[in-house]
Amino acid sequence: MAKDDLVQLDGKVVDALAGGLYKVELETNKVVVNAKLCGKMRRFNIRIVVGDRVSVGVSPYDPTHGLIMYRHK
Structure with missing residues (x-):
């Protein structure tokens, strides 16, 4: 899937995990991804x-x- 096909959402980083992964809480619906x-x-x-x-x-x-x-x- 190309980057143009992704849905752009704003959020806030709530946790930094190992291996370069981050937990991000989205502003629109407060879901953590x-x-x-x-x-x-x-x-x-x-x-x-x-x-x-x-x-x-x-x-x-x-x-x-x-x-x-x-x-x-």
């Missing part, structure tokens, strides 16, 4: 800490997993 960093964020060493506001791309087929696309300032 597991998310990992997208390739560009890994490439340019953009760090994510607990409490950051992020944009998450969520697949419409499996809404429990996501891809962190952007860290808001």
Whole structure:
């Protein structure tokens, strides 16, 4: 599935897990999803800490997993 097909949702990082995974609580419906960093964020060493506001791309087929696309300032 391409990145363009993902649903973009905003959320807040609530927990940092091992292996580069994060728990993100979505703002729209307060659901917690597991998310990992997208390739560009890994490439340019953009760090994510607990409490950051992020944009998450969520697949419409499996809404429990996501891809962190952007860290808001």
